[in-house]
Amino acid sequence: MGVIRILLWILIILSLVFVCWRRYKRGQFMAILWVIVGMALAVYIGLGLMLFFAQSRILYQPWRDVALTPKDAGMDYEAVTLHTADAYAIAGWYIPAEDGKGKWTVLFCHGNAGNISHRLDTLKLIHDLGLNCLIVDYRGYGASGGKPTEQGTLLDIRAGWDWLVNDKQITPGRIILFGRSLGGSIAAIVAKDINPAAVILESSFTSFVDISKHYYPFLPVRLFVRFDYNTRKAVKELNCPVLIIHSPDDEIIPYKFGQQIFEAASEPKLFRDLKGGHNEGFYENAELYKQIWQDWIDTLKVPDDTHDHSLNLTVP
Numbered sequence: 001m002g003v004i005r006i007l008l009w010i011l012i013i014l015s016l017v018f019v020c021w022r023r024y025k026r027g028q029f030m031a032i033l034w035v036i037v038g039m040a041l042a043v044y045i046g047l048g049l050m051l052f053f054a055q056s057r058i059l060y061q062p063w064r065d066v067a068l069t070p071k072d073a074g075m076d077y078e079a080v081t082l083h084t085a086d087a088y089a090i091a092g093w094y095i096p097a098e099d100g101k102g103k104w105t106v107l108f109c110h111g112n113a114g115n116i117s118h119r120l121d122t123l124k125l126i127h128d129l130g131l132n133c134l135i136v137d138y139r140g141y142g143a144s145g146g147k148p149t150e151q152g153t154l155l156d157i158r159a160g161w162d163w164l165v166n167d168k169q170i171t172p173g174r175i176i177l178f179g180r181s182l183g184g185s186i187a188a189i190v191a192k193d194i195n196p197a198a199v200i201l202e203s204s205f206t207s208f209v210d211i212s213k214h215y216y217p218f219l220p221v222r223l224f225v226r227f228d229y230n231t232r233k234a235v236k237e238l239n240c241p242v243l244i245i246h247s248p249d250d251e252i253i254p255y256k257f258g259q260q261i262f263e264a265a266s267e268p269k270l271f272r273d274l275k276g277g278h279n280e281g282f283y284e285n286a287e288l289y290k291q292i293w294q295d296w297i298d299t300l301k302v303p304d305d306t307h308d309h310s311l312n313l314t315v316p
Helices: 002-025 029-059 116-128 150-167 182-191 208-215 231-235 255-264 286-297
Strands: 078-083 089-095 105-109 132-136 175-180 198-202 242-246 269-273
Touching: 078 150, 089 116, 089 150, 105 116, 105 150, 105 182, 116 132, 116 286, 132 150, 150 175, 150 182, 175 182, 182 198, 182 231, 198 231, 231 255, 242 255, 242 286, 255 269, 269 286
Parallel strands: 105 132, 105 175, 175 198, 198 242, 242 269
Antiparallel strands: 078 089, 089 132
């Protein structure tokens, strides 16, 4: 695909040079100007149309092949099939804590590319912290049926929540929603409609419009974006503790987006800096990453009454 685009641009440039040269030879200077303006406008409109119709492919980059499992990383797990409210079968893994007595359970919302088998490093870090974890593949990813959509990703994670609460009988006040990158937006939006113990948002963007404007500042993205994923709006409605993790070195989702999400979130909230790039910072700085999680989790208090889903947080 990249080679085809390069060849297409070369063809456009050569055509423009050829037309302008012929006009120049005839002394038609105004015609040259109009040709340049026309070509530029055509490219601008063409790029806008391409982005409009290719948005789903740009945003969602699923892999079907699930090559590894938690067993390959030395973790016991349960392969689960969840059923969404719109009747899709969604695949996931439930990894219990080592001693089977995990105080907290993490519902992990992964990013836009790959599938759950590409998150073994993160699952191992969570496991090492003594936490239970359920990770779910969105529809169209891995062994999950269907094709990804914005509403579909929300329903998929909600199915994971329902499975933890109804099938595993885990108290909502012991479930932490954790989302990375696109998953951060999904976690925040789902969390505002339920009552989790807490929410962790890592390397997330404020909204799909904002991240689109960052990458295509020369286009009127608000006119043609087909997705919302408004993290900043969702965190304003959360009534649980929120941890924001972002690296100043993030080359894909700028650090400022993490700061803006933090500013929008209600108290109690905490912001912690990570180091390294968007996709590798957490495992290249694994000890720092685990310490951020551990320090924050230590501030969470499990309610004495298991029917009371509220939590208290003291920010250190």
